[in-house]
Amino acid sequence: MTKKIIEVRQSVTAANDSVAEKIRKCFDRYGIWVLNLISSPGAGKTSLIEKTIEALSPNIAITVIEGDPYTSMDSDRINAAGARGIQINTHGGCHLDARMIENALCETSEKIIDFGTVDMIIIENVGNLLCPAVWDLGQDNTTVVTSLTEGSDKPFKYPETFIRADTLVINKMDLKPYLPPPSAELKPNAMSINPALKIFELSCTNGDGLSDWYEWVKMNIRKKKTGIHAKA
């Protein structure tokens, strides 16, 4: 039989990327700002989301998609904080992909949330610094959440995640007096491989630095809304 070579030249994530583009268009149409939060387990993603809900609700309507291997503990926390929490269990899977987000929002073509009433969707990815960065979820911004206690070497150990992100949150700043001096190198280390990162140093425990974070979130929600008005 004749042999034939087919040129493909397509990213292996192409199928995911096309779903991500589809849901991104939907978010754009409704002017919903979407944030993908990535971190190692325990860095404080859920605490940061709780604080954000407390500060911005009810003026800003927030829906949170929670990605965890197991349990609904995080979406329970979100519901208790006063926002809509949707839980995705990956059953051991190490990251969320675009199809999971699509299914979580529109199960069997039935919309689970009313897009017209949502200002912001926060996607809390599975706690993992390696895989989530690669999978586009239709988000506008990608924020890596780290904490001072994790060690300053994380940007070097997981460079792809820090390179693909546009924002970095350094949480647990209140612990700085108790930690050895090298912990302060986390920020310069992150900037050494991605100088364009926008960085927030804060503490979800004592509240320091959170107001700058809230302002940044509100600014992005406004920008996304105005984008819609401009297009309309």
Added chain:
Amino acid sequence: MHEEPYAQSILDMAIEKAGDRSITEIVLEVGRFSAIDPKSLEMFFVCLSKGTVAQKASLIFEIVPVTLECKMCHKTKTIDIPQDRPVQPFLASHFRDGCSCGSKKLTVTQGLGIEIATLKIE
């Protein structure tokens, strides 16, 4: 362990392109900076492709080096990093030194992700 979804995606894409003909070879371009282990990817591919037109396909891995581009003068620089060495120290030193034009604004433009280049079918 995270190579399983990549293997599944490669298999789905290859089968779609090949139709009902059997696939003998898949050439993959793997970024030097993509956290992908070819051996692990191959293991998943062998398991997943059983009983499909791709079950006899061999995977060929071509490594794509990391390329940096200066945001100011748009000059590009390809970094040659030996396969057995970690990427980070090489990359950090390039970011630290910046571009020859004096700018420190460099971005990674190649060497991330993984792409299917070609398929051989019969």
